[in-house]
């Protein structure tokens with residue numbers, strides 16, 4: 001693996017899932033592979049799980065980790081040819097090359113603005129780092145993708161059931177704030193890449209990018225769609241067509257025990273209790289959100305290991 005910015009950077013998904021699960025039996029079995037190698041993690045946005053699990057994963061492999069909250073340093077300019085006489089003090093051309101001298105890999109988290117679809121879809125932050133950095137880039141959630149989360153989710157589903165083709169439903173749920181499409185996009189791509197009976201349910205107006213959903217069955221009837229599901233994956237996203245807007249906060253779409261029944265309930269976290277998912281689900285044995293968050297470490301660790309093996 002030369003970089004990890006999309007799930008399509010994974011050569012063999014079933015194989016990497018098993019390799020990640022094998023790491024869990026002894027997380028320190030490759031504790032010297034990253035000796036004298038440094039991971040620099042750059043955060044344009046907040047994080048709890050991604051930050052801690054990726055740092056833990058790197059340390060399990062013997063790597064050094066340096067973390068920079070980009071908002072506490074110089075404003076970076078991404079456009080070419082700008083006269084930099086306003087708010088940006090440093091250009092990505094210098095920044096990416098300088099950071100590359102301190103790093104063997106650079107991991108970047110950069111959310112979308114949700115205001116300008118074309119700009120968000122250009123993935124200018126992630127792509128600028130890929131263009132100007134001289135070391136591999138890892139996506140820790142970008143404008144349109146969260147591949148580390150998607151790999152985690154595939155690992156978790158594989159642990160949950162022995163069924164050859166489990167029924168997995170991605171359900172939209174309400175949220176008061178406009179949220180990105182990245183988690184849903186990468187989850188959908190991952191479900192298209194593994195053996196599952198997959199469908200999506202969301203209210204009208206919340207259709208995702210058709211280039212991502214392709215021919216996946218989509219319904220607008222949540223109760224019906226969730227029947228007999230083995231796994232319900234819960235996520236809010238803002239409207240894609242009315243880009244970045246919260247069209248309504250229909251509380252009827254909150255995930256309840258009645259709707260999920262015996263299905264395992266997944267969510268990438270953080271989750272707003274009793275808005276997105278009710279307590280009765282999150283506090284039940286059917287909730288696997290903690291197991292899922294634990295798997296973030298092993299998803300990151302197997303990706304870092306594969307990048308290290310290529311250096």
Ligand code: CP
Pocket residue numbers: 046047048049050051141149268269270
């Ligand atoms: N799921 C996830 O990416 O969590 P954080 O935003 O806390 O990193």
